Amino acid sequence: MRSIPQTMIWELWRHGRWNLIAAALGAIAMPAFFFAVLRQEGVVDFRDSSQITMHMALLLMNLAMFIAAGFGAQEPPSRFYALPVTTASLVAWRMFPVMTVTALLSAMSSAVLNAAFGVGWPILGPALFSAVLVAAVQSAIWSTDKSGWEVPVMALVTGCAGVWFKSCYGAITSQPSFFWTEVTTVEIATLAAFAALAYCVAVNGVSRARRGDTLPGLGMIPWLDRLLDPAPASGASFRSAAHAQSWFEWRQKGRLMPAITIFGIIAGCCIWLISSRDATTLYEGILAGGGLVSAAGLLGGLVLGNCGSSDADLSMGQFLATRPMTSTEMARTILKTGAKGLLLAWIIWLAALLTISLVLRAVEAAPRPLLPRGIEWWYFPASLVGAWTMMGLMAWVSLAGRSKLLLQLLAGLFITFIAISMLAKLALSRQAAQQFFVGLPVVVAALSTIGTVMAFVAARRRGLVGWPTIYVAVSFWATLSAVAHAADVMQASQRPAVLATMVGIAALAVAPLATAPLALAWNRMR
């Protein structure tokens, strides 16, 4: 390499080319999939104002992918501190290539979608915004690295960016009303000023970090730390190894699901305050939170199953692996922690729903009937079982401790989902496609049930589960299936398919009892 900039750009490409290519493909494939399906269904009108919301959502999703790919491609600036390069130059050549790549990816994905579907997405504005946002995020991270300021500053940057972005599509507190097709000179100048500011802040932050100075704190983080994590009373011992391990797991992972739920409720209320302020919307939003708890179970499971010594490394650390404890006991502790956290999260959601319902009734703004059409009592236990199933599935994958496998599995599932959907939409008649989509969950449910049985057989053979666990699993599965049967969930015509699906979900709900110890043992003893 002839120069430092060349070297840094080469490194960005060499290290992150596959991430960047995958992000570019993902940014085109995902919207393309949606538009292909919607066009096939004949339910899309690209002139409709709802397309603006869809554009914004997909664009932000793409932006998140580009930023993740860009960051994944780069090493932190600290790796270059010992090299003979000025901080200004270092920051510039870490920042500008990623800004350029992000802007290009954004423009390219919009241009391809415009050409393929005629969606009429704006190109210049979002591309410039992407570049500036990535610079602002880099600047915030580099300037606040390893300090208590990281989260508040990132929240501020994200908030400001969100407000700016929304304002380009209409008033901030109402539905978006137009595309950001015309980029004014003032907007370009403002974005350029933000980019320059981000650069200056980053140079200042990196310079400070390079000379070993730390960011002055307000004392809030140590105060929060003391509040949330007080020094333990001395002398009190744990009753048993299992008790100690439960404490270990809870302290590390148990608070995540309740925290996500509380954050979700607060964020939801804030968004409602800014955008709607309609009582029914608030109530329905919190009610829908039950489904979001299930979705959060995916993240909860990923964290719950991570036994690595860092977030990036899922392989079990030697400290944990050398605990004189069986893999079954360890897996049981992890599952118990997950169940406890999940139950707490679910109770918090239920309490929030009840509180809001009571408040709205007290001010006579409560929606009637209490539950929207199509949702009955089963929604509440189903949200809990759904969340548990999601959590169990992800915990199993994470517990196996193979990051590469996890990525391959997620990518495989995503690609299979898109491929099957596209195939069914494009290759089958409407009637055949309908039958296919009714039959598909039944096949998946049958495979889930068979897979669960196989997991129990394998775990039993390895001595990782005892007969009492198997009896509990079978009883729970039978109870869940019976409850699903009792719930009048669907129309009579679809009832057999729905029931079969429920039986499959019930099997997945008990599967972690076998898959967790199997995966953990596989991770622990390689």
Add this chain to the structure above:
Amino acid sequence: MHEPFPSSAPPVVDIRRVSRRFGDKTALDDLSLSVPRGGVFGLIGGNGAGKTTLIKHVLGLLKAQSGTVAVFGLDPVQNPVGTLGRIGYLSEDRDLPNWMRVGELMRYTQAFFPNWDERYAEELRETFDLDVSAKVKELSRGQRARAGLLVALAHRPELLILDEPSSGLDPVVRRDILGAIIRTIADEGRTVLFSSHLLDEVERVADRVAIIHQGRIVLTAAMDEIKDTHRRMTLRFQHPLERPPSLVGTLSLAGEGAEWTYICSGESGQLRSAAEAIGATVVGDASLTLDEIFVSRINA
């Protein structure tokens, strides 16, 4: 009761014909090793020689792809509680939970080991100058090593496994405290298996040594025996020689003309007789340091 070393009791660790591959790389190659009960067993080898892989097999963190591993007569993979409950382990990467406080780490670890000696743990904490309320993430590398050592020692394990224990420790702790602890454990009839790059340290504390190279054990013997059976002999021949005749057990040789220095394995008397047999006069005969023995063995 302190048994004589090497003990007549069954070995604490018995590894037989274990092989392990990671992709194309052979980490352990048909390796056999027996660690007798009692005493200090030093495992030495270069980077990537297979020391940590071997230790992970002993701990049951890696399954032998072929061969068998027995610790206290048990398979550590099949019976982790029975084996790990009797082992104290300090890992090379000082993998401790960052979020814990030192006091919490002690209480947490105590729960797993019924033999945990609270008084001894407190004594070690004071010796290592560790603050109970300090978080592990706030500890320096040396303090982390001390904290790791504390929790490995406080339950008075039958087998103490130390993977590069000196890494991160300052010379005072390394020489005075670690050395003293290791010797105390050995004197109590327990077993210490430790790997190290610092051969002078191994030489100072180990009773028995195994040299591992490219996944194979190239030498294992008692320290005294190793030192007795490796000599540096300087021989003088009657006439200058371009290539001196070989001597039994030669590992390396250097010199020119009529005077050549041999690094040999063998006892002094035997080597002297052999030298006379090839018509040479012994002008120098010295024992070797472990460092020299290691280098000559690896390069042989």
